[in-house]
Amino acid sequence: DAGVTQSPTHLIKTRGQQVTLRCSPKSGHDTVSWYQQALGQGPQFIFQYYEEEERQRGNFPDRFSGHQFPNYSSELNVNALLLGDSALYLCASSPGTGILTDTQYFGPGTRLTVL
Amino acid sequence: AQKITQTQPGMFVQEKEAVTLDCTYDTSDPSYGLFWYKQPSSGEMIFLIYQGSYDQQNATEGRYSLNFQKARKSANLVISASQLGDSAMYFCAMREGKDTGNQFYFGTGTSLTVIP
Numbered sequence: 001d002a003g004v005t006q007s008p009t010h011l012i013k014t015r016g017q018q019v020t021l022r023c024s025p026k027s028g029h030d031t032v033s034w035y036q037q038a039l040g041q042g043p044q045f046i047f048q049y050y051e052e053e054e055r056q057r058g059n060f061p062d063r064f065s066g067h068q069f070p071n072y073s074s075e076l077n078v079n080a081l082l083l084g085d086s087a088l089y090l091c092a093s094s095p096g097t098g099i100l101t102d103t104q105y106f107g108p109g110t111r112l113t114v115l
Numbered sequence: 116a117q118k119i120t121q122t123q124p125g126m127f128v129q130e131k132e133a134v135t136l137d138c139t140y141d142t143s144d145p146s147y148g149l150f151w152y153k154q155p156s157s158g159e160m161i162f163l164i165y166q167g168s169y170d171q172q173n174a175t176e177g178r179y180s181l182n183f184q185k186a187r188k189s190a191n192l193v194i195s196a197s198q199l200g201d202s203a204m205y206f207c208a209m210r211e212g213k214d215t216g217n218q219f220y221f222g223t224g225t226s227l228t229v230i231p
Contacts, residue, residue: 042221056218106160
């Protein structure tokens with residue numbers, strides 16, 4: 001049973017550029033959430049996709065956008081990169097039942113460095 | 116206010132001993148779930164244990180147990196018989212029942228080092 005996968009593993013970009021990160025959820029999961037984890041901090045919720053729609057969004061600017069495909073995989077796009085966007089980006093998948101016990105299972109993350 | 120507070124930036128424990136990692140939470144929602152994750156240096160968050168706000172008993176999963184004190188709003192993780200492989204960052208997280216989505220709020224984490 002494949003877990004959550006993310007690509008690429010590492011990425012280096014310069015300020016002002018755009019980046020796209022990809023995530024494939026765990027088998028049987030239809031909900032994908034994205035988190036940003038700055039160095040020494042806990043993950044911060046960016047947004048969540050369910051049924052190809054953004055269901056919930058955290059306190060992140062519109063430069064952060066996403067997409068979910070019919071096969072439940074997802075992309076995170078960040079435009080006009082800033083130095084402060086340097087972080088580990090984590091994707092998590094969960095079943096879309098909406099009950100409290102829905103555990104989020106995380107991928108290995110994409111480490112983005114903005115120079 | 117922070118929804119999840121972890122006040123121990125770093126902890127040390129001797130191999131085979133037990134250790135408690137502290138977590139306090141803040142919510143007015145009567146329905147919520149509490150989660151603990153382990154993050155090794157590789158970066159992947161590994162789910163350890165879950166406790167629901169209405170659960171009468173403390174959750175246990177192998178060597179992990181959750182000391183849930185609802186009145187104090189605390190959900191401490193207890194790791195028994197520590198192993199060298201337990202050295203990692205540990206994060207406490209909460210999900211509120213009122214959220215239509217599944218947003219998790221994380222604390223800042225505790226770095227655990229197991230000493231041989």
